[in-house]
Amino acid sequence: MHCVRDFLMQSGLARVDAQVLLQHALGVSRSWLIAHDTDPLSTDQVRLIEACFQRRKAGEPVAYIVGEREFMGHVFKVSPDVLIPRPDTEVLVEAAIHALQGIQSDRKAFLDLGTGSGAIAVSVALACPEAKVVATDASPAALRVAQENAARLGARVEFYAGNWYHALLGSQQFDVIVSNPPYIASNDSHMVEGDLRFEPRQALTDETDGLQAIRHIVQDAHRWLKPGGTLWLEHGWDQAAAVRALLEQSDFNRVESRKDLAQIERISGGHL
Known part of the structure; x- marks a missing residue:
């Protein structure tokens, strides 16, 4: 059974990239990731996370994958x-x-x-x-x-x-x-x-x-x-x-x- 910790440890991505993509795929905050890092993930959640990770491994910028980037204290769609x-x-x-x-x-x-x-x-x-x-x-x-x-x-x-x-x-x-x-x-x-x-x-x-x-x-x-x-x-x-x-x-x-x-x-x- 997959959990957040598994993905963070085995993603092959920079940890900050993996965290941002996990937050995006699961629709949760960073604090939720920390508090629930051993919770089991559903098949659909695993599939979505793996798709995001593959896009990043192919070189696609994290900002394009999640569709936003912070700038001057504001979050902008990109x-x-x-x-x-x-x-x-x-x-x-x-x-x-x-x-x-x-x-x-x-x-x-x-x-x-x-x-x-x-x-x-x-x-x-x-x-x-x-x-x-x-x-x-x-x-x-x-x-x-x-x-x-x-x-x-x-x-x-x-x-x-x-x-x-x-x-x-x-x-x-x-x-x-x-x-x-x-x-x-x-x-x-x-x-x-x-x-x-x-x-x-x-x-x-x-x-x-x-x-x-x-x-x-x-x-x-x-x-x-x-x-x-x-x-x-x-x-x-x-x-x-x-x-x-x-x-x-x-x-x-x-x-x-x-x-x-x-x-x-x-x-x-x-x-x-």
């Missing part, structure tokens, strides 16, 4: 149509929130380009409910996920379909613009390793040198940023100097990079 939110990106959200909170205006406006799951836009909207929050994405499937996350978490976000700024209408301008664009070079070996094999390719790489989307966002930002506005971009571990140079070439001032939890320069930004 699917293979969107990137999995990562702790690295929290520094981008924190920079945006700090910039918005420093603005003395009752008409603050924030733009998230390429929103994916909506994790960035929704997190900012929840932290700064007084701000107008706009998010764009070229993928209709991604926008559906983002809209569901905003509705479920009670965040007020306006979503528009289209590629980068092309999704926007009229003459609106923003105090803060951020993006976590595709920044992996097309020939980077990481594209065929780990979780990246399962994530949407168009959200990972620009199919060139990894800086094409960033160049476009920086070069066109002047039209969409208010005077004194701020632009922050997430980028790869070795791209900070290149992104700072792009910002300076486009006449941004107070250009800087900030480090993520791993002490890697993860975002760069500047002000008009």
